[in-house]
Amino acid sequence: MSRVREEVRRAILSCLEEGSTDRLRQCLKDLHPADIAEVLPDISLGQQVKVLRVMEPDRAAQVVFELDREKLPTLMECLGLQRTADILSAMFTDDAADLLGDLPGDLRQKLLGLMEAHEARDVKELLTYGEETAGGIMTTEYVAIQKDITAGQAIEVLRENAPDAETVYYVYVVDDQNHLVGVLSLRELILAAPNMCIEDIMRRKVISVNVRTDQEEVARLVAKYDFLAVPVVSDAGELLGIVTVDDVLDVIEREATEDMMRMAATIDSEGEDPDASPVKRALRRLPWLVGLLFGELVAGHVIEGFSEILQHLTALAFFMTAIAGGTGNAATQSLAVVVRGIATGEVDPGQILKVIWKEAQVGMWVGLVCGLVVGSFAFVWQGSPSLGLVVGGALAVSITVSTILGSFVPVIINRIGVDPALASGPFITTLMDVSSMFIYFTLATLILIR
Amino acid sequence: MSRVREEVRRAILSCLEEGSTDRLRQCLKDLHPADIAEVLPDISLGQQVKVLRVMEPDRAAQVVFELDREKLPTLMECLGLQRTADILSAMFTDDAADLLGDLPGDLRQKLLGLMEAHEARDVKELLTYGEETAGGIMTTEYVAIQKDITAGQAIEVLRENAPDAETVYYVYVVDDQNHLVGVLSLRELILAAPNMCIEDIMRRKVISVNVRTDQEEVARLVAKYDFLAVPVVSDAGELLGIVTVDDVLDVIEREATEDMMRMAATIDSEGEDPDASPVKRALRRLPWLVGLLFGELVAGHVIEGFSEILQHLTALAFFMTAIAGGTGNAATQSLAVVVRGIATGEVDPGQILKVIWKEAQVGMWVGLVCGLVVGSFAFVWQGSPSLGLVVGGALAVSITVSTILGSFVPVIINRIGVDPALASGPFITTLMDVSSMFIYFTLATLILIR
Incomplete structure (x- = not known):
């Protein structure tokens, strides 16, 4: 792991020293955002800003999400609030809400004002749910289709919406009041004859969680049934979002750290930053x-x-x-x-x-x-x-x-x-x-x- | 959770008492295998055998995989070795290898002899890898396509192979010597024009792990990059299998338990069975x-x-x-x-x-x-x-x-x-x-x- 980190660091630094924006852009394109995020704290603030300016917003979003929350406000000021808001708009809504929730209130308000209107609306809604509940970790980027269309039409809906949805591995089926009535895996949809009605091929038994369910409960459910994602519904059964397995992994890791710290009476339930003084x-x-x-x-x-x-x-x-x-x-x-x-x-x-x-x-x-x-x-x-x-x-x-x-x-x-x-x-x-x-x-x- | 368990238990018991095999079959069909596995230890051995005989092998496989390993040999004897072998053949190869690895040597040999030949061969190969390595937790059920076919042909390959593959959310691309050369998500494949060549749409940068990589390292990688699966390759770069995110979840939970037990000097690194005396x-x-x-x-x-x-x-x-x-x-x-x-x-x-x-x-x-x-x-x-x-x-x-x-x-x-x-x-x-x-x-x- 640390070998990869060293190589990525050297590659980015050499492009930064050369001073060519095109070379830097190409170099960053070849790297995985998770790797870039790992080395960003090792370079100067000015260099961090250059990297985030050159990257496309959706890739920059993946990097920013991984960075240390305490240092974000300073970085955002240097980067410029409008550019930051663009990056946030490109982020998955659950991640954007998670990140904004950790920022000081006035900065959060400013950024929400600068974000794309519909993204800002979704994020604001997510911010109203308790941080440790299904609502707090769910995303609103999922694919839902009406029950009375055909499999072929459904694939068309997917082609139009897929680039926006965090996961299209499950396709959720709703009625006209947006009540969750069924589910299909992408695999089942592909295997079905194009003229079949969704209602006839969907599975009607959908395991879902209430928006106020505790995140640990959600994690246990996903682990038990080996789900890639689980739908989140309101008290009335309306589909509100989905919790994906990568967020569940984070929950499980965080809870394990919390339990361990509790066993050892270290106040900080999130563990310690090894780079702190x-x-x-x-x-x-x-x-x-x-x-x-x-x-x-x-x-x-x-x-x-x-x-x-x-x-x-x-x-x-x-x-x-x-x-x-x-x-x-x-x-x-x-x-x-x-x-x-x-x-x-x-x-x-x-x-x-x-x-x-x-x-x-x-x-x-x-x-x-x-x-x-x-x-x-x-x-x-x-x-x-x-x-x-x-x-x-x-x-x-x-x-x-x-x-x-x-x-x-x-x-x-x-x-x-x-x-x-x-x-x-x-x-x-x-x-x-x-x-x-x-x-x-x-x-x-x-x-x-x- | 415990309410679900109680309901499932009552449903199964009432069908068993009624004595009608058809009713039992229907009842079991409506239940999730993970739920059935949870209540099976609560009913008698004879009833467990009845349940596993009535279920289809692939669903019974999901149930058997979750059961307490120490009690499996007895259950298998009662169920009959041929029926057990059929269930094992229907199991994902990584799960079957994991389970067989925990059984006494002579029982394992007998079952391998009774299993379908190609399943037995795959499982035997998996058993040669260290239990805590990528090879030990990977499955051989993945979809690989040749780099020189078109997107349309690839979807056809998927239609034929998908029901057998543990995950088709990533499609791996190999050359004629089975070297891993690229990857495509199912979503990218669907979005591509059917006549495009795979080689031109695949991503060439594939993050993979060596077959001997430690499972904790694999888990960290999957968590870092938010993967649903990661490919496993030999020293020569040949594709051998994939590790899926559900297995990674298990690894993370197991390692967290191990760390916790280590903090507390309880000998048993797997935690304690709360039902033991x-x-x-x-x-x-x-x-x-x-x-x-x-x-x-x-x-x-x-x-x-x-x-x-x-x-x-x-x-x-x-x-x-x-x-x-x-x-x-x-x-x-x-x-x-x-x-x-x-x-x-x-x-x-x-x-x-x-x-x-x-x-x-x-x-x-x-x-x-x-x-x-x-x-x-x-x-x-x-x-x-x-x-x-x-x-x-x-x-x-x-x-x-x-x-x-x-x-x-x-x-x-x-x-x-x-x-x-x-x-x-x-x-x-x-x-x-x-x-x-x-x-x-x-x-x-x-x-x-x-």
């Missing part, structure tokens, strides 16, 4: 880290409460990291299984109690075994059966509690939709550090002080 | 948990070595969980950023030193701030500037080390390809528990005992 990246990670450290200091406060017994029996300290660490690991395992299970649809968050009860059983077994192993070890190492009992008992109880918590939190979060950062692994781990220390020293006080 | 699931999680607990006991051993100073100054124990926990959290953040960055292609594992150096800088800043905050807090709480220095200093050093380790391990793993489980978050966390305790108590001995 170390200080900037450190600043993004610090709030959670420092917050969690204060959580750990609460654990320290709990330990302070038991300082007398600790002074009396220093050996208790030897097992503190084992109890805190083992408890944290058990919670993380449970969390990962449930979070990933919800993402892939294998765990049904609708059945909270069933999920938690199952995980609790797993936790009890895991806790029992770990408690037995480490408790016996503590007994042999320190030659004290009662210390073994304290260590083993505390570990067994803490692990059971933490496994339940590890399954409980993500399911609840998913159900009630509060700040997902709460489901983060380190948050639960820190909570368990406090409670496991409390369980450990309470048990020690009960059993060892007699 | 609690004891079975506990047994899968225990080896890592117990192994890590012994790692924590090493930390306990380190602490034991410093028991004298600990007895002398019990307050040192109050900060143990903060230092161990904070260090672990910092390592997890770094690990998540790098692992996810490698998966999405944003972090280039080829530039190890650059990645680690950047992460080290982030780590130093994070360590410095956390050390300052918690050190000052320790100073104020316990009224001892030297204790504050020990706590703050130990935290700063440990966090810096753990951040470097969190970036180092996944990059190295990715580079040299050893057991990926080593990159697991808990593994690094446990390692850091041991070393942070050592750093903490060494610093305490140096500064506090004078």
Whole structure:
């Protein structure tokens, strides 16, 4: 991959240095927009503008869509707002809406004013839907035909509309009120006799999603049925747009990153920009880290409460990291299984109690075994059966509690939709550090002080 | 989703109870194979066999492909090997190879012997490629045309071959030695004048992957260029097959699950079967948990070595969980950023030193701030500037080390390809528990005992 990037960069730079617009145009024509987008951040702003001025709007659109959103406003000012608006008009409506949604409000309004009227209207409509819903990721560029025309006429409609439609691999069939009534693959249309009526060859069972369906749900549906696109309908069943598989790929990647970051308590759910400065990246990670450290200091406060017994029996300290660490690991395992299970649809968050009860059983077994192993070890190492009992008992109880918590939190979060950062692994781990220390020293006080 | 599942289950069960084969056949025809596959595990083995006998082989193939691989051998025996072989012959070759690769060797040989000769030959060839390579996930069902025919003739070829090809949305163009020389989308073919020669309308720049390319690399390529399929070629440039976007979706989901499980040290990289018994699931999680607990006991051993100073100054124990926990959290953040960055292609594992150096800088800043905050807090709480220095200093050093380790391990793993489980978050966390305790108590001995 990085070899391609290096070659593309060198090719563009050499054309820019030569200064011939024709040579640059030819060079850019031979490159894939995705490759150009990848190297654009490596060249100067002035050079970026030259590249985007020379490219045809529809290819420039593909490049612009891939660029870092934070740097776009500056680039757009340099490029000129009218040229930017032309590029946006050439973009697929869903991409244009996605991009405009990330821009500052006044810039967005200016650009919408300069765009082609019908493109601007479609984009404005898409902007009204929630960003994480089917409406937010759908495009309005699809091919729909009336049910009472023939296959031959349908192919004619396609020839006229295809260059504008994001995907023509499915052809949707609607009635006069624009209700979705059937679907045909392009392949079926080609294979049909030209004089057959669409109504007789279309499939009537169309799987569609409501415009307000969550994007993760849409992604699961597309993955389950191996669709290339899925139609989006209003409450009344009118066809509003389609979600294509490339957007679904993006959703799945983004959600996986989000889950991973959540597991690791990095505030930024979109991952980190590897090119950002170390200080900037450190600043993004610090709030959670420092917050969690204060959580750990609460654990320290709990330990302070038991300082007398600790002074009396220093050996208790030897097992503190084992109890805190083992408890944290058990919670993380449970969390990962449930979070990933919800993402892939294998765990049904609708059945909270069933999920938690199952995980609790797993936790009890895991806790029992770990408690037995480490408790016996503590007994042999320190030659004290009662210390073994304290260590083993505390570990067994803490692990059971933490496994339940590890399954409980993500399911609840998913159900009630509060700040997902709460489901983060380190948050639960820190909570368990406090409670496991409390369980450990309470048990020690009960059993060892007699 | 679960409402659909319930409806489908009830529909199938009521037809099975009625006993009429015709009614069952009609009922199954109206359902999507993906939906049938979802409910099949809910009904008895005998009922499953009835369903698969009544369905047409190509639809039954879609159902069988989705079923749990561990339970397939039993189902196949009940269904009869010839019927199973017919279903496999109707399956896309990549799916059939994938499924047969998971079966016991003798069963696989028997089934290959009973399958249609040319299907069996294609599947056997696919089985020779590594499971995680382009060859392992590609299908041989694609449409290729000669470069010297016309657009009209090409559409005729399509009409004849389309029902067999997994995707006809791209038409690949080859020369007489089957070298890949161009590509056309179905849309471009339809829009072209029928008498034009393919060679004049095809795109000559074809992005393809080598048959041995890693599947993650293939997935990144398809996602980057928004492809519906990518052609797979031999070293000599001969067209061998295509990888379709639905298989890429599966790869991305599987890799995301794998990364998540790795973060959580659950041995099973494929996630857990939520329907497995609690004891079975506990047994899968225990080896890592117990192994890590012994790692924590090493930390306990380190602490034991410093028991004298600990007895002398019990307050040192109050900060143990903060230092161990904070260090672990910092390592997890770094690990998540790098692992996810490698998966999405944003972090280039080829530039190890650059990645680690950047992460080290982030780590130093994070360590410095956390050390300052918690050190000052320790100073104020316990009224001892030297204790504050020990706590703050130990935290700063440990966090810096753990951040470097969190970036180092996944990059190295990715580079040299050893057991990926080593990159697991808990593994690094446990390692850091041991070393942070050592750093903490060494610093305490140096500064506090004078």
